[in-house]
Amino acid sequence: MKMYMQTRAIEIHDTHTMWNPQKMERIVEFMVRHHMNTLIFHENDLIDKLVYPSMLYTDAKTDGNIYGIYQKIYEQIYEKTPSPFVFCDEKPIFVELMRNIVRNAASRGIRVFFQNKELWHADLIYQSSAAHDGIVCPTDPFWWETYLPAKYRELFETFPEISGVITSTGTRESRSSLAHGRCKCRRCREMDLHTWQKHIIMAIYEPVKAYGKQLVVRDFTYYADEQEGLRAGILELPEDIIISIKNTPQDFYPTFPDNQLIGHVDGHEQWIEYEAMGEYYGFGVLPCPLIEDIRRRIRYALEHGADGFTARVDWEAMPNHSAFDTINALNVYASAMLSQNVELPAEEIYYAWLSEYELFQPGLSEEEKYQCIRRMMEYTEPAWEIMRRACYINDYLFSSNSKIPADIRHGMFLAKEHHGLQKWFPERQHDFDMTKENIDKFRLEKEESVKMAHTLYGLILRGNPGLKADYYERLVRQYEMYIPYCEMFRCVANVFLAAVGKEALQDQEGAFHALQELIVCENQLKHYKLPVFSYPGSVLLCYEKVHYFRLDAERVLHELYPEQ
Numbered sequence: 001m002k003m004y005m006q007t008r009a010i011e012i013h014d015t016h017t018m019w020n021p022q023k024m025e026r027i028v029e030f031m032v033r034h035h036m037n038t039l040i041f042h043e044n045d046l047i048d049k050l051v052y053p054s055m056l057y058t059d060a061k062t063d064g065n066i067y068g069i070y071q072k073i074y075e076q077i078y079e080k081t082p083s084p085f086v087f088c089d090e091k092p093i094f095v096e097l098m099r100n101i102v103r104n105a106a107s108r109g110i111r112v113f114f115q116n117k118e119l120w121h122a123d124l125i126y127q128s129s130a131a132h133d134g135i136v137c138p139t140d141p142f143w144w145e146t147y148l149p150a151k152y153r154e155l156f157e158t159f160p161e162i163s164g165v166i167t168s169t170g171t172r173e174s175r176s177s178l179a180h181g182r183c184k185c186r187r188c189r190e191m192d193l194h195t196w197q198k199h200i201i202m203a204i205y206e207p208v209k210a211y212g213k214q215l216v217v218r219d220f221t222y223y224a225d226e227q228e229g230l231r232a233g234i235l236e237l238p239e240d241i242i243i244s245i246k247n248t249p250q251d252f253y254p255t256f257p258d259n260q261l262i263g264h265v266d267g268h269e270q271w272i273e274y275e276a277m278g279e280y281y282g283f284g285v286l287p288c289p290l291i292e293d294i295r296r297r298i299r300y301a302l303e304h305g306a307d308g309f310t311a312r313v314d315w316e317a318m319p320n321h322s323a324f325d326t327i328n329a330l331n332v333y334a335s336a337m338l339s340q341n342v343e344l345p346a347e348e349i350y351y352a353w354l355s356e357y358e359l360f361q362p363g364l365s366e367e368e369k370y371q372c373i374r375r376m377m378e379y380t381e382p383a384w385e386i387m388r389r390a391c392y393i394n395d396y397l398f399s400s401n402s403k404i405p406a407d408i409r410h411g412m413f414l415a416k417e418h419h420g421l422q423k424w425f426p427e428r429q430h431d432f433d434m435t436k437e438n439i440d441k442f443r444l445e446k447e448e449s450v451k452m453a454h455t456l457y458g459l460i461l462r463g464n465p466g467l468k469a470d471y472y473e474r475l476v477r478q479y480e481m482y483i484p485y486c487e488m489f490r491c492v493a494n495v496f497l498a499a500v501g502k503e504a505l506q507d508q509e510g511a512f513h514a515l516q517e518l519i520v521c522e523n524q525l526k527h528y529k530l531p532v533f534s535y536p537g538s539v540l541l542c543y544e545k546v547h548y549f550r551l552d553a554e555r556v557l558h559e560l561y562p563e564q
């Protein structure tokens with residue numbers, strides 16, 4: 001088995017980071033230090049921010065240069081574009097900003113990819129032949145015959161430094177897609193998603209090849225049968241298209257087993273995507289390094305023929321927060337270092353991070369540094385075992401991106417419908433059944449999370465003289481936050497289980513006792529002052545969110561037990 005990944009990538013998903021030259025410079029420096037060779041800017045409409053394309057404004061031929069295009073279309077911009085047309089009129093400014101960022105990375109030997117979703121388009125498309133009555137027709141051949149080739153040709157003319165594009169098609173997150181089912185025309189009714197995706201991908205593939213670039217297609221599916229379709233589609237694509245696959249199916253849930261698509265894409269090169277910031281495990285505000293999970297996932301990927309590993313370091317929905325800002329930076333270090341040598345001891349990953357962030361007390365001997373690391377690992381390494389018991393129920397998701405559900409119904413929606421483990425792993429379909437036996441197990445899991453949070457807090461309080469005092473204090477405050485976080489999830493889950501498990505439990509007293517505990521928790525949270533990370537900590541420990549969950553829970557329990 002190969003011990004390393006050829007492509008070692010960082011994915012930036014936060015607009016406020018990728019468009020910020022200072023932030024990007026620090027990330028590029030990190031990549032150079034750690035021999036990462038690929039930088040991915042992931043913004044659904046990134047290419048649309050940088051490319052007109054000119055065909056939406058004029059029939060006149062252009063050479064694709066942004067200034068040449070502007071010369072031909074400036075009058076039409078005012079005429080055709082609804083306010084605020086400044087974003088179209090001054091598009092070259094966006095281009096110059098992004099050119100600076102891209103050129104800086106490229107000049108350091110890093111390949112840059114733009115990652116988007118198709119179909120995406122400007123509002124102006126509603127005035128084109130591909131739209132009628134305000135509805136875009138995704139199967140109009142206009143897309144693959146005219147629009148997409150023009151869009152990507154202009155992109156590569158403007159950004160010769162980029163190495164290629166990564167795209168996903170047909171997802172619900174696209175601006176227009178056959179998957180939305182909005183256009184009811186005959187062509188849309190008759191075309192299957194798989195044929196449609198092939199048209200879109202091949203329309204991008206052609207300009208990509210003409211400019212000597214690389215096309216990467218992403219796996220982004222909500223259901224196992226969609227993934228089957230995607231796989232069938234992949235096998236028909238030219239073999240030099242790379243397939244980028246999330247490490248777990250659907251989205252980045254650390255409790256889920258490996259994505260079954262890995263290793264099943266025939267001769268295509270595979271890149272594996274990993275979420276390092278903590279979208280589904282506490283944002284790094286609650287420390288949760290996943291070094292051993294990353295090692296296991298990389299090993300699995302290597303065993304299944306993967307060539308690339310991508311660490312996503314931030315999230316589009318949460319501006320100005322990054323794995324690099326928290327202890328979960330360890331996940332980025334692990335992605336970089338284990339992608340080069342999957343057997344590297346975890347201590348070396350801690351060592352690199354603590355040294356580069358200058359978190360060791362000055363003057364430590366090497367031996368003292370490793371003592372400090374081992375002491376730290378006593379409370380950092382088990383943190384995931386708390387997290388999985390807090391915001392998951394028996395590996396099923398019980399959170400909305402690390403936050404409590406909005407109400408009782410939402411809890412069920414998150415666990416079973418939207419992120420259902422059973423959709424992908426049918427062998428686990430009864431593991432969320434509301435039987436008495438299961439519910440007892442689920443409750444125990446929540447009790448354990450609270451107990452373990454206290455235990456880890458006790459461990460960190462024993463001190464760590466190797467760490468700089470101010471950083472140590474900050475970390476202590478972060479571990480302290482685990483206690484109310486786990487308690488909140490315990491109370492919310494117990495009320496949820498009392499409601500959805502009513503048939504099995506028939507325990508009115510227990511249900512209202514759980515509600516009382518939730519009210520106590522709500523009051524405590526109301527007066528809780530976040531010791532660090534007031535943002536995005538307030539997203540996680542949110543009194544108002546608990547309040548509205550409790551109001552719904554009260555209503556539901558009174559419906560279930562009207563005599564109360």
Ligand SMILES: [Zn+2]
Binds near residue numbers: 137139140183186187
């Ligand atoms: Zn149609």
